[in-house]
Amino acid sequence: MKLHNFNSGPSILPVSVLEEAANAIHNFNNTGLSILEIGHRTAAFGEVMDEARSSVKQLMQLSNEYEVLFLHGGATTQFMQVPMNLLDATDTAAYCINGIWGKKAAKEATFFGNVFTAADTTDCDHTCIRMPAQLPVDTKYLHITTNNTVEGTQWHQIPEVDVPLVADMSSDIFSRPMDYNRFACIYAGAQKNMGAAGVNLVVLRKDIVGKRKKGIPAIMDYQQHIAAGSLMNTPPVFSVYVSMLTLRWIIREGGLPEMERRNRAKTTLLYDTLNNHPLFTIRVSPESRSWMNAVFFLANPALEAPFLELCKEQGMIGVKGYRTVGGIRVSMYNALELSSVQAFCDLIHYFTEKNG
Amino acid sequence: MKLHNFNSGPSILPVSVLEEAANAIHNFNNTGLSILEIGHRTAAFGEVMDEARSSVKQLMQLSNEYEVLFLHGGATTQFMQVPMNLLDATDTAAYCINGIWGKKAAKEATFFGNVFTAADTTDCDHTCIRMPAQLPVDTKYLHITTNNTVEGTQWHQIPEVDVPLVADMSSDIFSRPMDYNRFACIYAGAQKNMGAAGVNLVVLRKDIVGKRKKGIPAIMDYQQHIAAGSLMNTPPVFSVYVSMLTLRWIIREGGLPEMERRNRAKTTLLYDTLNNHPLFTIRVSPESRSWMNAVFFLANPALEAPFLELCKEQGMIGVKGYRTVGGIRVSMYNALELSSVQAFCDLIHYFTEKNG
Structure with missing residues (x-):
C-alpha cells in the first residue's frame, strides 16, 4: 500500500x-x-x-x-x-x-x-x-x-x-x-x-x-x-x-517560487474540497488558514473515529489532530506530493458518499 | 587501502x-x-x-x-x-x-x-x-x-x-x-x-x-x-x-566488562610500544594516562611532520594532536579494533627503523 x-x-x-x-x-x-x-x-x-x-x-x-x-x-x-x-x-x-x-x-x-x-x-x-x-x-x-x-x-x-x-x-x-x-x-x-x-x-x-x-x-x-x-x-x-x-x-x-506554486496547489485543492463537503468544517477564519497544516473537524463528532480509521486503512499517516485541539490535521510540507493531497481528497469524497 | x-x-x-x-x-x-x-x-x-x-x-x-x-x-x-x-x-x-x-x-x-x-x-x-x-x-x-x-x-x-x-x-x-x-x-x-x-x-x-x-x-x-x-x-x-x-x-x-577488556588490550599495546620506541615521548604521568586518547610527541619535533605524513599515507585518520597541544593523538574508542592499534604500532616501529 x-x-x-x-x-x-x-x-x-x-x-x-x-x-x-x-x-x-x-x-x-x-x-x-x-x-x-x-x-x-x-x-x-x-x-x-x-x-x-x-x-x-x-x-x-x-x-x-x-x-x-x-x-x-x-x-x-x-x-x-x-x-x-x-x-x-x-x-x-x-x-x-x-x-x-x-x-x-x-x-x-x-x-x-x-x-x-x-x-x-x-x-x-x-x-x-x-x-x-x-x-x-x-x-x-x-x-x-x-x-x-x-x-x-x-x-x-x-x-x-x-x-x-x-x-x-x-x-x-x-x-x-x-x-x-x-x-x-x-x-x-x-x-x-x-x-x-x-x-x-x-x-x-x-x-x-x-x-x-x-x-x-x-x-x-x-x-x-x-x-x-x-x-x-x-x-x-x-x-x-x-x-x-x-x-x-x-x-x-526551482527555489521558493516553485515551493509556493506547489504549496498553493495542494492547499487550494484541500480547502476547496473541504468547503464542498459539508460533513467537514473548518473553524480557522479563511484569511488565516495555514498552507502547511490544515486543521478541521467532522461536523458530527461521532464520525471522527470512523474517518480516522478509514485514513489508517488507506495509508494516510499522521492525520489525527493535536491532543489539545482534536479533529483532523493534514500537514502538507514542501516534500509532500500533490498526489497525496489528491488521495486524501478522494477519501473525503468517498467518506461523504458513504455517510452523507 | x-x-x-x-x-x-x-x-x-x-x-x-x-x-x-x-x-x-x-x-x-x-x-x-x-x-x-x-x-x-x-x-x-x-x-x-x-x-x-x-x-x-x-x-x-x-x-x-x-x-x-x-x-x-x-x-x-x-x-x-x-x-x-x-x-x-x-x-x-x-x-x-x-x-x-x-x-x-x-x-x-x-x-x-x-x-x-x-x-x-x-x-x-x-x-x-x-x-x-x-x-x-x-x-x-x-x-x-x-x-x-x-x-x-x-x-x-x-x-x-x-x-x-x-x-x-x-x-x-x-x-x-x-x-x-x-x-x-x-x-x-x-x-x-x-x-x-x-x-x-x-x-x-x-x-x-x-x-x-x-x-x-x-x-x-x-x-x-x-x-x-x-x-x-x-x-x-x-x-x-x-x-x-x-x-x-x-x-x-558483552557489556562494560568486555569493553574494558578490549580497551585495556588496545591501550596496553599502544603505551608499551611507545615506551619501547624512544623516538616518541609521553608527557602524561603514567598513572593518569587515558585509555581513550593517547597523547604523545616526537622527541625530535622535526620528525612530527614526516610521521604525520606517513600516517596519512597509511590510512591512519585523525592522529594529529589538538591545536593547543600539538603532537600526536590516537583515540581508541570502544568501536576501534585492536588490529587498528596494531597497525599503528607497526608504523611506529617502521618509522623508528627508518629514523632511529
Missing part, C-alpha cells in the same frame, strides 16, 4: 534526500568513512556547513547584513536563546500569542525581561491571526510565530512595526518567497521543511546582537557562535548535513 | 550500527517510513527512547534512584545546564580543572553561582590528574571531567567526597565498569563511545533535582524533562536512535 505521510513534524522529506543521507552513512563524500564518524573540523564537513549557510542566504535573498547559524536544539531552545541574547532584565519584548508555541515562547522570555502581549487570540481558540497592538516605547523586539502547526493558522502578511521583528518559522520556513529582509531574527527547528530533528536554523541581522549588557553562557551566545562559524562545539553533524541536502533539493527544484 | 579511524570525536562507530542506521533511513522498523520522517510521539519511536534509557540503566547498573534523559546538544550545553539546575545565585560549586573542557565547564558555572577551584593542573600543562582539595562547607557539588580528550588524561579512581559528584564522561562513557552509583549526575555528548553528535545523555540521581529556589526556562529544567520522559519537545530523533543501536551493540558484545 502506498503511504501518504501527513505527519506534522518530524515529517516527510524528499526521497532523494533520504537516499543521499543513507549513502553518506555508508560512505560520506568518498572519504571511506561514515558521515557519523568524521570530525566536524574537517574540510569535508566544513563544505557541508558552508553550503547549508549559503543556501539559506540564497533562498531568502538576504542582504550582507545577515548571519546564518546552525545550532543544537529545536525551536524550543530558541524560545530561551532569543530573549537571553536580546534582552537585559529591565528591557521589554512584545509577543503575539496566536497559539501554544507563541505562548511558550513568551513564557520563556519572562525569565530574561518584561513581556508585553501584543496580541492574544486565546479568546477565539487561536482560529485567526490578529495584528499587534501599539507597542510600548523602547520595545526591543516583536515576536511572531509565522505558522501555527497545532492550530492551523498562518501569517499571510508581515506586520508593519518599527521594532526588530523576530519570527519562529519552524513550520513554514522555505515554503514561499517573502521579504525576509524585513526580519531581524528568524529561527526554525529543521524537522518540517528543512530536514531532520536536532538542529536549529537561526538567521540574525547583525545589528541586533551584542547590545546586551549582561554576560551569558558561551553556548547560548549568538555573537560567539557567529565568531566560531557555528563550530563552537561539535555541531549536530548529521542533522546539518540533512538540512544542507534539503536546501540543495529546494534550490534544484 | 584499509582506513583506521582514530578520530577524537565524532569518531568511529561499530559497522553494524552504521548498517542499521542506514537501513532505518530507508525504512524504519518496517513502518515504510524513514526514521527521519516519523513522529517522536509514535509508539515506534517511544520504544527507541525506552530502550536507550533502559540500556543506560542496565549498563551502569543504576539503582532506582536514577533518571536517564536524552537531551538536545552536546556536553557544552551541559556546562550551562548543570549549574543552572543545581545552583542558586549564592550557592557554591567546586570544579576540578584538569583540562580545557573542565575549565570551560567551570566558566559557564560562574553565570549561576560561585565557583571554587578544587584542583587545577594548569601548572603541569594538565599532564596529570590531581585529587580535589578540601571543599568549602555547603558546596553543592564537585564537578570532574573523567577523561580529558585533548590532554590525554583520565581519572582512574573516583574521588572520595561527601558532596554530590557530577561528571562529564563525554569521552570515556561506557568504556569500563565503574561504580556509577557514586555519581549524582553524569553527562556525555554521544559522539564518542555512544553514537552520533547532536544528543546528550544525562543521568541524574533524583534527590539532587528540584532543590533550586529560582525558576528556569522549561527547556533547561531537568525536572520538567524527567516529567516529560525526554519528550518535552521534538528530541534529536536520529541521534537518539543511533545511541540506542550503539548501546544495544555494547550489551550484545
Whole structure:
C-alpha cells in the first residue's frame, strides 16, 4: 500500500534526500568513512556547513547584513536563546500569542525581561491571526510565530512595526518567497521543511546582537557562535548535513517560487474540497488558514473515529489532530506530493458518499 | 587501502550500527517510513527512547534512584545546564580543572553561582590528574571531567567526597565498569563511545533535582524533562536512535566488562610500544594516562611532520594532536579494533627503523 505521510513534524522529506543521507552513512563524500564518524573540523564537513549557510542566504535573498547559524536544539531552545541574547532584565519584548508555541515562547522570555502581549487570540481558540497592538516605547523586539502547526493558522502578511521583528518559522520556513529582509531574527527547528530533528536554523541581522549588557553562557551566545562559524562545539553533524541536502533539493527544484506554486496547489485543492463537503468544517477564519497544516473537524463528532480509521486503512499517516485541539490535521510540507493531497481528497469524497 | 579511524570525536562507530542506521533511513522498523520522517510521539519511536534509557540503566547498573534523559546538544550545553539546575545565585560549586573542557565547564558555572577551584593542573600543562582539595562547607557539588580528550588524561579512581559528584564522561562513557552509583549526575555528548553528535545523555540521581529556589526556562529544567520522559519537545530523533543501536551493540558484545577488556588490550599495546620506541615521548604521568586518547610527541619535533605524513599515507585518520597541544593523538574508542592499534604500532616501529 502506498503511504501518504501527513505527519506534522518530524515529517516527510524528499526521497532523494533520504537516499543521499543513507549513502553518506555508508560512505560520506568518498572519504571511506561514515558521515557519523568524521570530525566536524574537517574540510569535508566544513563544505557541508558552508553550503547549508549559503543556501539559506540564497533562498531568502538576504542582504550582507545577515548571519546564518546552525545550532543544537529545536525551536524550543530558541524560545530561551532569543530573549537571553536580546534582552537585559529591565528591557521589554512584545509577543503575539496566536497559539501554544507563541505562548511558550513568551513564557520563556519572562525569565530574561518584561513581556508585553501584543496580541492574544486565546479568546477565539487561536482560529485567526490578529495584528499587534501599539507597542510600548523602547520595545526591543516583536515576536511572531509565522505558522501555527497545532492550530492551523498562518501569517499571510508581515506586520508593519518599527521594532526588530523576530519570527519562529519552524513550520513554514522555505515554503514561499517573502521579504525576509524585513526580519531581524528568524529561527526554525529543521524537522518540517528543512530536514531532520536536532538542529536549529537561526538567521540574525547583525545589528541586533551584542547590545546586551549582561554576560551569558558561551553556548547560548549568538555573537560567539557567529565568531566560531557555528563550530563552537561539535555541531549536530548529521542533522546539518540533512538540512544542507534539503536546501540543495529546494534550490534544484526551482527555489521558493516553485515551493509556493506547489504549496498553493495542494492547499487550494484541500480547502476547496473541504468547503464542498459539508460533513467537514473548518473553524480557522479563511484569511488565516495555514498552507502547511490544515486543521478541521467532522461536523458530527461521532464520525471522527470512523474517518480516522478509514485514513489508517488507506495509508494516510499522521492525520489525527493535536491532543489539545482534536479533529483532523493534514500537514502538507514542501516534500509532500500533490498526489497525496489528491488521495486524501478522494477519501473525503468517498467518506461523504458513504455517510452523507 | 584499509582506513583506521582514530578520530577524537565524532569518531568511529561499530559497522553494524552504521548498517542499521542506514537501513532505518530507508525504512524504519518496517513502518515504510524513514526514521527521519516519523513522529517522536509514535509508539515506534517511544520504544527507541525506552530502550536507550533502559540500556543506560542496565549498563551502569543504576539503582532506582536514577533518571536517564536524552537531551538536545552536546556536553557544552551541559556546562550551562548543570549549574543552572543545581545552583542558586549564592550557592557554591567546586570544579576540578584538569583540562580545557573542565575549565570551560567551570566558566559557564560562574553565570549561576560561585565557583571554587578544587584542583587545577594548569601548572603541569594538565599532564596529570590531581585529587580535589578540601571543599568549602555547603558546596553543592564537585564537578570532574573523567577523561580529558585533548590532554590525554583520565581519572582512574573516583574521588572520595561527601558532596554530590557530577561528571562529564563525554569521552570515556561506557568504556569500563565503574561504580556509577557514586555519581549524582553524569553527562556525555554521544559522539564518542555512544553514537552520533547532536544528543546528550544525562543521568541524574533524583534527590539532587528540584532543590533550586529560582525558576528556569522549561527547556533547561531537568525536572520538567524527567516529567516529560525526554519528550518535552521534538528530541534529536536520529541521534537518539543511533545511541540506542550503539548501546544495544555494547550489551550484545558483552557489556562494560568486555569493553574494558578490549580497551585495556588496545591501550596496553599502544603505551608499551611507545615506551619501547624512544623516538616518541609521553608527557602524561603514567598513572593518569587515558585509555581513550593517547597523547604523545616526537622527541625530535622535526620528525612530527614526516610521521604525520606517513600516517596519512597509511590510512591512519585523525592522529594529529589538538591545536593547543600539538603532537600526536590516537583515540581508541570502544568501536576501534585492536588490529587498528596494531597497525599503528607497526608504523611506529617502521618509522623508528627508518629514523632511529
